[in-house]
Amino acid sequence: MKKVLIITYYWPPAGGPGVQRWLKFVKYLRDFDVEPVVYAPENPEYPIKDSSFEMEIPEGVKIYKHQIFEPYQLASIFSKKKTKRISSGIIKTRDQSFLEKILLWIRGNLFIPDARKFWVKPSVKYLQQIIEKEKIQTIITTGPPHSVHLIGLKLKAKINLHWIADFRDPWSSIGYHKKLKLSKIAQKKHLQLESEVLNKADSIIVTSKTTKREFSNITNKPVNVITNGFDYAKDSAHKLDDTFTIAHIGSLLSGRNPKVLWQALKQLTEENLDFKKVLVLELIGVVSKDVLESIQGHGLEDYIRLEGYVSHEKAIERQQSSQVLVLVEIDSEETKGIIPGKFFEYMNAERPILGVGPKGWEVAQMILETNTGSAFTYTDCVGIKAQLLKWFHEYQKGELHVKSGHTDQYSRRELTGKLAKLILWE
Numbered sequence: 327m328k329k330v331l332i333i334t335y336y337w338p339p340a341g342g343p344g345v346q347r348w349l350k351f352v353k354y355l356r357d358f359d360v361e362p363v364v365y366a367p368e369n370p371e372y373p374i375k376d377s378s379f380e381m382e383i384p385e386g387v388k389i390y391k392h393q394i395f396e397p398y399q400l401a402s403i404f405s406k407k408k409t410k411r412i413s414s415g416i417i418k419t420r421d422q423s424f425l426e427k428i429l430l431w432i433r434g435n436l437f438i439p440d441a442r443k444f445w446v447k448p449s450v451k452y453l454q455q456i457i458e459k460e461k462i463q464t465i466i467t468t469g470p471p472h473s474v475h476l477i478g479l480k481l482k483a484k485i486n487l488h489w490i491a492d493f494r495d496p497w498s499s500i501g502y503h504k505k506l507k508l509s510k511i512a513q514k515k516h517l518q519l520e521s522e523v524l525n526k527a528d529s530i531i532v533t534s535k536t537t538k539r540e541f542s543n544i545t546n547k548p549v550n551v552i553t554n555g556f557d558y559a560k561d562s563a564h565k566l567d568d569t570f571t572i573a574h575i576g577s578l579l580s581g582r583n584p585k586v587l588w589q590a591l592k593q594l595t596e597e598n599l600d601f602k603k604v605l606v607l608e609l610i611g612v613v614s615k616d617v618l619e620s621i622q623g624h625g626l627e628d629y630i631r632l633e634g635y636v637s638h639e640k641a642i643e644r645q646q647s648s649q650v651l652v653l654v655e656i657d658s659e660e661t662k663g664i665i666p667g668k669f670f671e672y673m674n675a676e677r678p679i680l681g682v683g684p685k686g687w688e689v690a691q692m693i694l695e696t697n698t699g700s701a702f703t704y705t706d707c708v709g710i711k712a713q714l715l716k717w718f719h720e721y722q723k724g725e726l727h728v729k730s731g732h733t734d735q736y737s738r739r740e741l742t743g744k745l746a747k748l749i750l751w752e
Contacts, residue, residue, distance in 0.1 A: 330749050343668065351745055366391055454484065465478055470495055490529050491530050493541075494554075495664070534665050536688050580614045590707050594714060600718075653668070680710070681693055683703070
């Protein structure tokens with residue numbers, strides 16, 4: 327059985343989507359004659375925690391940990407709330423305080439590529455011993471944070487090993503870079519590091535075809551698409567809600583505000599008394615003030631059911647019990663290739679997906695190919711309204727179902743098989 331060292335910042339008890347990709351790969355790699363060894367920080371600053379993920383770590387998997395200096399811990403002395411918000415990716419676009427502006431400038435210009443950069447040097451020294459001890463021939467780095475890839479870059483320069491760099495999100499083209507107040511020097515440094523990683527890794531993994539096209543313009547190294555995916559539900563017998571529940575599960579941040587959906591819902595509640603009586607708009611996860619104000623501004627406050635972060639198990643249950651699942655991406659050119667991890671769990675829940683995203687969004691084509699719902703742009707209120715009304719009439723008859731197809735390719739085990747081929751072929 328071939329050993330592979332997986333270097334990741336996010337590992338249980340971290341919560342949210344960032345931890346799940348490699349937790350699930352580790353869960354299935356042994357089925358394909360690959361023994362995973364994991365390296366993660368000993369004292370991380372996770373904005374979200376979910377201890378339920380610890381139950382999924384396979385028995386006997388070796389996990390090495392090493393201390394990390396976390397600047398966010400120092401910054402929290404000045405404002406714990408603002409620091410946690412920035413570290414979790416919530417960056418306000420308006421009404422920023424002076425302190426928030428300072429913290430963003432420091433984050434963008436002094437911590438390149440990110441605030442976990444101080445983990446790189448001690449990790450390289452520590453991992454050289456682990457690689458020798460475990461007789462590791464292949465390492466995988468996964469980012470963001472993209473500083474993790476710098477660990478791979480430096481190990482590759484010191485040791486003759488095979489290095490696979492996994493990008494859960496793009497690097498320099500990611501949308502929030504524009505909000506970090508980057509200087510020209512900082513922008514240039516990001517591009518330089520990105521190019522170094524892409525050209526010195528032996529192979530690259532990305533989660534979308536869009537990112538593959540982008541990276542293929544920077545490197546001649548093989549770029550492989552392995553998306554995120556879903557685990558087949560242990561118990562899919564959750565009772566459907568009696569109400570017409572339209573649920574969004576996950577963060578709804580300032581830029582991810584589908585006003586066109588609120589507009590369609592407002593019109594439907596004004597025009598259809600039956601719809602008005604049974605509508606519930608359920609929001610599970612972090613919801614920004616901007617989004618809540620927008621919903622209230624459309625007169626929908628009486629229909630909102632707000633829950634904060636829930637366990638992954640609870641999130642899966644709500645996906646399977648809701649009538650309609652909402653999937654939202656920021657309306658910009660940079661987000662066309664972003665495929666939210668929850669899309670695959672939505673797919674497995676077998677409830678209709680209502681997607682709202684940018685024109686040319688890769689997800690829209692995937693929804694079409696798998697027959698799992700419908701996707702619309704931020705300007706198509708008429709289309710959204712018509713689709714919701716169609717689904718509502720089916721709900722009234724007890725006939726609201728999806729007949730999906732071609733979804734098996736996105737199961738976590740199937741995707742791990744693709745990863746194992748990359749590892750074993752090298």
